Amino acid sequence: MIVLHDFHRSSASFRIRIALKLKGIDYRAVVHDLDAGAHRSPQYLEINRQGLLPALEIGEQVLTQSAAILEHLDATYPDPPLLPNTTRGRARVRALFQMIASDTHPLTGMRVARYLKGSLGCDDATVGRWKRHWITETFTVLETMLAADPATGQFCHGDRPSLADIALVPQVVSARAAGVALEPFPSISRIFERCMHIEAFRSAHPDSCAIPTHA
Amino acid sequence: MIVLHDFHRSSASFRIRIALKLKGIDYRAVVHDLDAGAHRSPQYLEINRQGLLPALEIGEQVLTQSAAILEHLDATYPDPPLLPNTTRGRARVRALFQMIASDTHPLTGMRVARYLKGSLGCDDATVGRWKRHWITETFTVLETMLAADPATGQFCHGDRPSLADIALVPQVVSARAAGVALEPFPSISRIFERCMHIEAFRSAHPDSCAIPTHA
Structure with missing residues (x-):
């Protein structure tokens, strides 16, 4: 099990x-x-x-x-498969994944918000700006990378979901929750919507699994 | 080239x-x-x-x-190889790598220090405490994980260097620079010293390559 x-x-x-x-x-x-x-x-x-x-x-x-x-x-x-079958493709997908998983998400999670409030005395508005700053910084670069690269397809890499989409979709959900406007990021928005047509992404969304199922 | x-x-x-x-x-x-x-x-x-x-x-x-x-x-x-030859070993090494590369290093780098100072008005002492907080949080858990697991050897995983050591050594160098005392972390310190006996780690150290070689 x-x-x-x-x-x-x-x-x-x-x-x-x-x-x-x-x-x-x-x-x-x-x-x-x-x-x-x-x-x-x-x-x-x-x-x-x-x-x-x-x-x-x-x-x-x-x-x-x-x-x-x-x-x-x-x-x-x-x-x-969640990774492409070429070394070049795998390097691209893993890099896109890490742009979110290393450069963005660790800065915008709950443990950091807690420290900003508890130890630095930041108010909610400041924490909100902090989150939007890091998400916007990454999305701005990611948007141009996705838009400029012919390797981008319906999804971040080609026409099937990969690790890059698996990182991107939760980050878009967080971005919305933090009040980041998505209009400046048409490629990101398009890929997010494409993923949301897939049952696996839709049923994994926080809104679909918010009911606790304690063991 | x-x-x-x-x-x-x-x-x-x-x-x-x-x-x-x-x-x-x-x-x-x-x-x-x-x-x-x-x-x-x-x-x-x-x-x-x-x-x-x-x-x-x-x-x-x-x-x-x-x-x-x-x-x-x-x-x-x-x-x-920089990864073990078992799926279990690879999962462990990649997890140790990400504890540093995702949960620690992104919080303690220059771009975050710049935002803390520039946008939140933090002074150097506050930025120093911030860095030590996140490094100490990770090292405290990492120490018990390394000490408790029989998979730990001379290095983070067994007796040859892996991705885990490649993440750990630069983080220890940063920890020292940020004023983190290493005495509470004997396994981390021991593995760091072991790595420093290897020419590849020693010659990659910032002190060994501080002289700019502009192209």
Whole structure:
């Protein structure tokens, strides 16, 4: 049995939900309410010492870090593939993924917002500007990269979803929540809408899985 | 010819220097002085629209994002490997890599320090505390993970250097620069010292390549 430690508003968990659904992998979700600090419970820290979501249990193995989990899923459940079949394509898709997973998402998550408010005394408006700054910085570059590159297709890379779309879609959902206007980013918006026509993306969306299913 | 767009104090560039040297790949470094904003020059933005270091040119292909570059180098120059030969091992090494590359380094780099000072009006002491907070948070968990797991050897994973060490060593150098005391982290310190006995790590260290070699 595969168990996903999950929370509907966790962007990194959202990525794993998409991949599991795209690949048709059966799993059970154990929901940890981030707002209530459930990811810091002693029980969860025994599963993932970092106290971050997601974690994926496959038998006795516990996988953490969404990039590592996605690579693992793609290697062990290769159909459909989430990476292109050329080294050049894989490098492009992994770079697009990391632009979001490393350069953007870590700056805009809850743990950083908590520090900005608690330790730096920032108000909600300042935290909102902070989030919009980093998302806009990345989206501005990403938009020109996607628009300029013939490797972009219906999706970030060609005409099938890849790791790049799996990172992009949750970041677009976060961007909207943070009040980032998407009009300046037509390629990003177009790819987001294209993904939302796929059941795996739609059913992984936070709005589709907000009802806790505690174990 | 392989060209690395580099700066001695860029942690992500440091990772690529280590990998190139471990694999014995000849390359030419083009140094961009981050302090002087050279990574924002129109010439460099034509190579990497994101204006971040590193970028690696292999013939006509431009690779960006250190995680994507490292995966590419490991696939195309497989000897010595930077990932274990089991799926379980690869998942562990990639997770350790991302704990640093996603959860830590993006919060402690120059672009964030610039925003904290410029837009939030933080002083140097506050920026220093910010950096130490995120590094200490990760190192505290990483230390217990490394100490508790029998998969840890002379290096983060077994007895040969992997992507995990390639992320860890630059982060330890940054931690020292930020004033993080390393005594509470004996496993991290031990692995760092072990790496420093390897010429590839030593010669990639910022102190070994601080002399600009402008193209």
